[in-house]
Amino acid sequence: MSDVRFTKDHEWVRLEGDTATIGISEYAQEQLGDVVFIELPTVGADVEAGGDAAVVESVKAASEVYSPVSGRIIEVNDDLEATPGLVNESAEDEGWFWRMELSDPDELEELMTAKDYKAFLEGLD
Amino acid sequence: MSQELKQTPLHALHAELGAKFVPFAGYDMPVQYPAGILKEHIQTRAGAGLFDVSHMGQVRLTAPGADAALERLVPGDIAALSPGEMRYTMFTNDRGGVLDDLMVTRRAGDIFMVVNAGCKTEDLVLLRAALGDAHVEYDEDRALLALQGPGAAAALARHAPGIAGLGFMKAATVAIGGTEAWVSRSGYTGEDGFEISLPGDAAEAVARLLLGEPEVAAVGLGARDSLRLEAGLCLYGNDLTPDITPIEAGLTWTISKRRREAGGFRGDAIIKAQIADGPSRRRVGIKPAGRAPARAHTAVVGPDGAVVGEITSGGFGPSVDGPVAMGYVTRGCAKAGTEIELDIRGKRHAAAVVKLPFTPHRYAK
Known part of the structure; x- marks a missing residue:
């Protein structure tokens, strides 16, 4: 079973083998409302944990998406270009943003498990 | 808060x-x-x-002759309103800038106004100073x-x-x-x-x-x-501010011939001169060529590479099914069809100056 971790900024990361897939959480899409555009990172770019990697635009506003982990972008979800609403329909599956090779897999241990994240959300008002 | x-x-x-x-x-x-x-x-x-x-804010002016007093604060033709007629106008400052935009209706016994929520406190101060406390009612x-x-x-x-x-x-x-x-x-x-x-x-x-x-x-x-x-309509605080005149905003149509000639409102000389000579910048529609929305404060870059203005309202237009914006550009770039660029998060995006509105108005006849 793949391990999904979450950040306090509401990104998720799923590790499968050496590859991590990143997106925004169901809670995040709910807060954003209708997503109308996503600026994805460039394939081949190196990103650092906590660094700017993408921008998600709802009707109301633009929000930064930070990379939960460090590494190199190896693939982006091209479907989001024509169908940004996938993020609203399937935030934690088909609405993924990018895939990356991790430079330091231990970083994952610092992120919240699904159970921790649920508790974290309950603590938010 | x-x-x-x-x-x-x-x-x-x-x-x-x-x-x-x-x-x-x-x-x-x-x-x-x-x-x-x-x-x-x-x-x-x-x-x-x-x-x-x-x-x-819903405000009533109850003084006899309130129309004349109000005309000292707005360039709109209030005296010409018959009972039951309403008009769009704006409070101006001494520089011809806009302090608030509002709807004014003459009724049988008073003048009824609807002003912006964020401006109503200042509007009431302005109105009470001009008409006297007893004649300005905030409902x-x-x-x-x-x-x-x-x-x-x-x-x-x-x-x-x-x-x-x-x-x-x-x-x-x-x-x-x-x-x-x-x-x-x-x-x-x-x-x-x-x-x-x-x-x-x-x-x-x-x-x-x-x-x-x-x-x-x-x-x-x-x-x-x-x-x-x-619909190409201004949002106060974004597209209209104390530093923007109604002429720059493309709202010259709200000022009647009588009021252009006679003046008698704050900033009238500047507004009159801008009507005669044309303003140095103008509010225009801006259509980004791609899918990326351009938000307020996005810099507008002209054909020669220099910054020629700024977006004041921008986002996604659901009926247009794409990004839409409006903003102020220098006179030379204000013509519909002018190709411009938008600086969105440090990247240049192609866009064009277009006529407003983006969706045709469908008002009652």
Whole structure:
């Protein structure tokens, strides 16, 4: 079973083998409302944990998406270009943003498990 | 926000309908309902949307000769208004800049105005200084609903036969399901529609009556913003400020021949000169070529690579199905068809100056 971790900024990361897939959480899409555009990172770019990697635009506003982990972008979800609403329909599956090779897999241990994240959300008002 | 947010008389109804609230001008206002901004926007253009705009200021001028006194504060022709006629105008400062934009209606016994929520405190200071405290009434206890869209007239007429024949920018006292309301045929969406001023304690019953009609759904401030942006209508604080004149904003049409010639309002010399010579910058529509929305404060770059202006309102237009914006550019770049670039997060994006509105106005004849 793949391990999904979450950040306090509401990104998720799923590790499968050496590859991590990143997106925004169901809670995040709910807060954003209708997503109308996503600026994805460039394939081949190196990103650092906590660094700017993408921008998600709802009707109301633009929000930064930070990379939960460090590494190199190896693939982006091209479907989001024509169908940004996938993020609203399937935030934690088909609405993924990018895939990356991790430079330091231990970083994952610092992120919240699904159970921790649920508790974290309950603590938010 | 440290200060406690105010609530409109419809707050409990919004909560019951599942609204998401945001602080706006000191009020806890519904930004959207469960349908979401995109669907609420489309709903308004296809059927009708019911908006709570009770946060806006409803002010009455009761002094005899109030029209002449008001004309010293606004460039609009107030004296020419017959009872039941309304007009869009703005308070100006000594530089011809806009302090607020507002709707003014002459009624049998007073002059009725609707001003922006964020400006109403300053507006009242301005009005009281000009007309005297005794003659400026702020109707804080009244609610204001907007019913907007091609289905608005049919839906409202089922409860208010009195609206039949009410023309665009006209207003009258109308009974809606037994409640006496002041109803104008006007709005902020580019669609046919009405604004309904009524006692706060009657607002929920009237809102429920209207929401019971098949064409009507509740619509929040999020879609109100995307609707007015597609319609090319100014948002005070973004597209109009104390540093922008009505002429730069493309609102010269709101100033009658008599008022252009005679002046007699603050900033009249500057406004007169701008009408004669043309302003050095102008408000224009801006259509980004790609899918990326360009938000307010995005720099506009001209054909020669220099910054020629700035976006003041921008986002996604659900009816246009793409990004839409408006902003101010130098005179040389203001012609529709001018190719420009937008600096979005450090990257250049192609765009063009276009005519406003993005969606044709469909006001009542």
